[in-house]
Amino acid sequence: MKVGIGLPNTVPGCDGATLVEWARRADGGPFSTLAVLDRVRYDSVEPFAALSAAAAVTSRIGLATMIAIGPLRGAAMLAKQAVSVDALSGGRFTLGLAVGARLDDYDAAGVDHRTRGAALSTQLAYLRGEFDSAGIGPVVPFGAKGIGLLVGGTSGAALARMARYGDGYAHGGGPPRAFGSAATKALAAWRDLGRPGAPALWGQGYIALGDAERGRDYLRDYYAFTGPFAEKIAAGALTSVREVKDFVRGYADEGCDELILFPTVADLDDLDRLAEALS
Amino acid sequence: MKVAIIGAGPAGLYLAILLRKAGHEVSVLERNAPDATFGWGVVFSEETLGALRDADPATHLEITDSFARWSSVDIRYQGKLLRSRGHSFSAIARKHLLSILQRRAAELGADLRFGVEVDELPEADLVVAADGANSRVRTRDFRASVKPQGCKYVWFGTDLVLDSFTFSFKETEFGLFQAHAYPFDENTSTWIVECAEPVWRRAGLDTMSETESIAFCEKLFADDLGGHRLMSNRSLWLDFPLVRCASWHRGNVVLLGDAAHTAHFSIGSGTKLAMEDAIALATALARHSDLGAALTEYELDRQPMVERFQQAAGESAAYFGRTATYTGFEPVQFAFNLLTRSGRVSHTNLAQRDPDLIRVLDAWFAAGTSMVPGAVAPAPLFAPLRLGSTTLTNRLVAEDAGDPVRAAQAGAGLVMTGPVAVSPEGRICPDTPLTAEVSVDDVHQAGALVGLRLTHAGARGATRPPADGLDIPLPPTQAWPLLAASSVSFGPFAQTPKAMDAGDLAAARQAFADAATTAADAGVDVLELDLADGHLLAGFLSPLTNRRDDEWGGEHRWAYPLSVLDAVREVWPRLLSVRLTVTDWVPKGLGLPEGIRLAKAVREHGADLVHVRAGQSVAEARPEFRRGYLTTLSDQVRNQAGVPTLVGGYLTTPDEVNTIVAAGRADLCVLTPQPSPIEAVVLS
Ligand SMILES: Cc1cc2nc3c(=O)[nH]c(=O)nc-3n(C[C@H](O)[C@H](O)[C@H](O)COP(=O)(O)OP(=O)(O)OC[C@H]3O[C@@H](n4cnc5c(N)ncnc54)[C@H](O)[C@@H]3O)c2cc1C
Numbered sequence: 001m002k003v004g005i006g007l008p009n010t011v012p013g014c015d016g017a018t019l020v021e022w023a024r025r026a027d028g029g030p031f032s033t034l035a036v037l038d039r040v041r042y043d044s045v046e047p048f049a050a051l052s053a054a055a056a057v058t059s060r061i062g063l064a065t066m067i068a069i070g071p072l073r074g075a076a077m078l079a080k081q082a083v084s085v086d087a088l089s090g091g092r093f094t095l096g097l098a099v100g101a102r103l104d105d106y107d108a109a110g111v112d113h114r115t116r117g118a119a120l121s122t123q124l125a126y127l128r129g130e131f132d133s134a135g136i137g138p139v140v141p142f143g144a145k146g147i148g149l150l151v152g153g154t155s156g157a158a159l160a161r162m163a164r165y166g167d168g169y170a171h172g173g174g175p176p177r178a179f180g181s182a183a184t185k186a187l188a189a190w191r192d193l194g195r196p197g198a199p200a201l202w203g204q205g206y207i208a209l210g211d212a213e214r215g216r217d218y219l220r221d222y223y224a225f226t227g228p229f230a231e232k233i234a235a236g237a238l239t240s241v242r243e244v245k246d247f248v249r250g251y252a253d254e255g256c257d258e259l260i261l262f263p264t265v266a267d268l269d270d271l272d273r274l275a276e277a278l279s
Numbered sequence: 280m281k282v283a284i285i286g287a288g289p290a291g292l293y294l295a296i297l298l299r300k301a302g303h304e305v306s307v308l309e310r311n312a313p314d315a316t317f318g319w320g321v322v323f324s325e326e327t328l329g330a331l332r333d334a335d336p337a338t339h340l341e342i343t344d345s346f347a348r349w350s351s352v353d354i355r356y357q358g359k360l361l362r363s364r365g366h367s368f369s370a371i372a373r374k375h376l377l378s379i380l381q382r383r384a385a386e387l388g389a390d391l392r393f394g395v396e397v398d399e400l401p402e403a404d405l406v407v408a409a410d411g412a413n414s415r416v417r418t419r420d421f422r423a424s425v426k427p428q429g430c431k432y433v434w435f436g437t438d439l440v441l442d443s444f445t446f447s448f449k450e451t452e453f454g455l456f457q458a459h460a461y462p463f464d465e466n467t468s469t470w471i472v473e474c475a476e477p478v479w480r481r482a483g484l485d486t487m488s489e490t491e492s493i494a495f496c497e498k499l500f501a502d503d504l505g506g507h508r509l510m511s512n513r514s515l516w517l518d519f520p521l522v523r524c525a526s527w528h529r530g531n532v533v534l535l536g537d538a539a540h541t542a543h544f545s546i547g548s549g550t551k552l553a554m555e556d557a558i559a560l561a562t563a564l565a566r567h568s569d570l571g572a573a574l575t576e577y578e579l580d581r582q583p584m585v586e587r588f589q590q591a592a593g594e595s596a597a598y599f600g601r602t603a604t605y606t607g608f609e610p611v612q613f614a615f616n617l618l619t620r621s622g623r624v625s626h627t628n629l630a631q632r633d634p635d636l637i638r639v640l641d642a643w644f645a646a647g648t649s650m651v652p653g654a655v656a657p658a659p660l661f662a663p664l665r666l667g668s669t670t671l672t673n674r675l676v677a678e679d680a681g682d683p684v685r686a687a688q689a690g691a692g693l694v695m696t697g698p699v700a701v702s703p704e705g706r707i708c709p710d711t712p713l714t715a716e717v718s719v720d721d722v723h724q725a726g727a728l729v730g731l732r733l734t735h736a737g738a739r740g741a742t743r744p745p746a747d748g749l750d751i752p753l754p755p756t757q758a759w760p761l762l763a764a765s766s767v768s769f770g771p772f773a774q775t776p777k778a779m780d781a782g783d784l785a786a787a788r789q790a791f792a793d794a795a796t797t798a799a800d801a802g803v804d805v806l807e808l809d810l811a812d813g814h815l816l817a818g819f820l821s822p823l824t825n826r827r828d829d830e831w832g833g834e835h836r837w838a839y840p841l842s843v844l845d846a847v848r849e850v851w852p853r854l855l856s857v858r859l860t861v862t863d864w865v866p867k868g869l870g871l872p873e874g875i876r877l878a879k880a881v882r883e884h885g886a887d888l889v890h891v892r893a894g895q896s897v898a899e900a901r902p903e904f905r906r907g908y909l910t911t912l913s914d915q916v917r918n919q920a921g922v923p924t925l926v927g928g929y930l931t932t933p934d935e936v937n938t939i940v941a942a943g944r945a946d947l948c949v950l951t952p953q954p955s956p957i958e959a960v961v962l963s
Contacts, residue, residue: 228526
């Protein structure tokens with residue numbers, strides 16, 4: 001299993017300099033991928049913009065959205081952003097897409113929330129097919145032969161979408177067992193649709209190694225829209241090296257291919273602590 | 280901390296004990312009198328007892344001292360009695376359990392107030408709603424789903440003292456009734472009676488008084504009761520409420536036990552879950568000074584466990600809702616199906632608990648009623664299956680397996696190849712073959728039969744190969760024109776197919792028959808006709824994709840696929856399987872009841888086997904994927920349409936296959952083994 005790290009692009013107050021330095025250090029650390037989250041109505045840096053900045057100061061590390069809320073963007077613009085990041089990074093980009101969980105982001109973007117599932121399917125179909133002849137460059141195909149495509153979500157419909165268009169599954173976080181059960185469903189969907197081989201399985205978690213309480217406060221705030229679940233997400237943050245190690249082992253045992261650990265504070269020391277914990 | 284607990288059931292009282300031991304100030308408010316409670320005895324399992332011993336040795340001792348214990352399950356069915364041994368059960372009178380807990384809580388200084396109906400939340404640092412399945416607190420302050428689950432039931436006692444867990448099934452003119460019964464003290468047993476809602480109505484139980492309903496049930500189970508009576512304790516016919524609640528705490532209010540979640544009584548776990556909740560909550564409160572953090576931890580700790588039990592309980596409740604469909608089973612299979620109903624006990628588990636039963640089951644499964652006493656046989660998946668004039672050597676089917684000879688060598692009794700398209704425009708992708716590419720002799724030599732799936736992709740044609748994604752249309756320069764029941768495109772950007780005219784229909788039918796003839800000449804053993812997965816013929820079956828108003832549409836949606844089946848059956852001499860979508864998994868699509876009728880029709884038109892499939896009729900559906908997600912569908916098709924079935928649905932272990940085929944939920948299984956070569960096990 002590979003382990004990647006998140007950029008603090010959705011941690012309020014993270015300035016450009018910190019973001020860029022974070023990316024630079026991640027590139028020099030034991031991380032496979034640098035990933036971002038997506039949120040409109042929150043003090044955060046747009047994911048493709050953040051990855052573009054990261055692309056400029058890194059040379060090795062993979063870049064990924066984990067995930068971007070697809071339907072908030074028109075399919076052509078989404079494709080354009082993705083191929084741009086891929087070009088800027090010399091082909092290091094992986095596009096993770098899902099419908100997201102926030103109504104208010106849809107409102108802000110002026111997009112209908114009710115049809116989000118079908119909208120994401122259309123978007124994925126566009127990226128996998130129509131895009132090739134849409135005259136949008138730089139031309140690089142979406143899918144295993146080009147920009148890897150991960151799809152997230154827990155419903156059967158989301159898993160079918162993943163198995164239909166995707167190369168892999170992006171899980172939304174939780175203890176290893178929860179990941180394992182979602183991974184089984186993803187594999188079942190993959191088989192059901194008759195895809196050969198197996199999907200790449202990506203997981204994620206949160207770390208708060210330096211200041212656990214500040215990290216949890218961020219999570220409570222970031223996930224306040226989920227009501228009572230915010231507390232549970234905050235409680236799941238990994239606050240010690242021991243917890244990180246257990247979590248990494250747990251995910252590896254459940255068959256995860258790539259685990260992304262997201263920061264909860266924009267504090268470079270947390271990156272260094274994680275690098276040390278993993279080495 | 281000042282804690283107010285609403286409800287003096289097992290959850291509330293046990294928490295009162297644990298929190299008093301931790302030094303909190305505890306009051307318990309209960310609307311009933313101390314000795315007034317519903318129900319009779321409740322069952323416990325071994326694993327719960329360990330947790331109770333660690334949490335409070337005093338009550339553990341008293342509880343286990345009053346247990347009725349037994350180790351066998353009796354199944355009374357069609358005048359026969361089957362006994363399965365090696366289980367370990369214990370049970371206690373609910374009333375007695377409560378009195379032990381009341382005494383201990385009072386002794387530890389909890390303030391128990393009976394006869395207090397709580398309406399307004401009491402003032403306290405922590406308010407615990409342990410007010411049962413119909414929790415008023417939950418209804419008022421939490422978002423929950425409450426739905427009736429399973430059959431109508433009534434919870435009686437009897438003065439017959441049983442020596443095992445007893446299930447008794449009674450066929451009546453109204454339908455099937457069943458009792459779940461078990462002892463719980465020296466004088467009394469629990470006797471729960473259950474039946475499907477229509478049966479309950481037909482029997483007139485909806486209008487009977489309590490006395491009449493007791494008399495009815497006593498008469499029904501007279502031979503089991505042997506002159507003993509049934510006793511009521513506010514025993515009314517009820518629906519079991521399935522309670523699910525996404526979040527169990529809000530501010531300083533927390534739900535405990537049945538108030539937060541229920542698990543159908545047929546897996547006997549509600550009391551255990553309720554008391555374990557109390558342990559988890561007390562532990563979390565001891566670990567955290569912050570109340571919010573403690574309540575969150577309690578929930579995180581308990582929810583995964585509760586979900587697992589609710590899953591098992593749901594399977595069990597659904598099983599008891601359709602027991603009438605298993606009355607044709609031989610007793611030993613009936614028993615095995617019953618014992619494995621919830622998915623928690625498999626063939627392997629039972630082989631450990633009750634090796635005798637499994638030996639008899641395996642021998643019966645291999646040899647039928649001609650089995651010799653004491654016979655031993657291989658596990659059910661290795662039992663041959665005779666269908667018509669064809670004999671499959673075992674129950675394993677390989678599908679999409681790459682090299683068919685390797686699949687045969689790996690143990691499959693039947694290797695399905697294909698799909699082969701019956702005509703060029705029926706191809707799924709450019710490299711979909713038009714004739715079988717398998718060397719039948721080589722597969723035969725490796726010990727397996729060869730199957731071949733014949734398809735016409737219909738609206739799902741002209742796409743890229745599945746390795747590169749599904750339903751991704753080929754660019755127009757490489758695509759070919761598509762045909763379908765109606766002009767409904769399959770997914771976004773897919774080509775709109777042409778609705779088939781009379782000429783197309785005749786040609787496609789002929790193409791299927793010709794392909795079947797070719798396959799027969801090539802020596803293929805099993806032909807599978809594709810009426811599934813949104814392909815051409817399935818497109819006629821679903822109202823979502825068949826919008827025709829001619830003789831092939833509307834109420835005649837089945838007609839064209841059945842006419843193709845007839846044409847194929849006429850020329851195909853050997854085993855014929857129909858791959859069939861039995862539900863679209865879309866609200867307005869084809870649903871399971873129609874799917875079952877369809878399976879029956881397919882059988883009547885000459886299919887020897889139905890390969891049960893679901894979903895994929897349209898691109899946006901609501902499937903539910905998990906391990907074995909098609910098994911229950913196969914069970915219902917097989918036992919309600921009376922047709923042998925083949926089922927996949929992500930089965931990855933031989934144990935799953937043994938359990939499914941021996942329980943009569945399918946006859947053949949597609950096994951998807953984890954591709955673990957010997958190197959993955961023998962590391963050096
Ligand atoms: C037919 C049947 C058989 C079962 N068999 C088993 C079994 O074999 N094994 C097993 O483990 N479980 C079994 N159960 C489940 C078990 O009974 C429950 O899960 C268990 O009782 C839950 O405990 P509780 O304390 O959460 O709720 P309850 O036992 O329901 O207690 C709730 C208490 O709250 C009180 N109350 C409610 N509202 C108020 C109010 N507003 N003010 C004051 N007090 C209030 C009630 O009077 C009651 O005393 C069975 C259930 C049924 C229906």
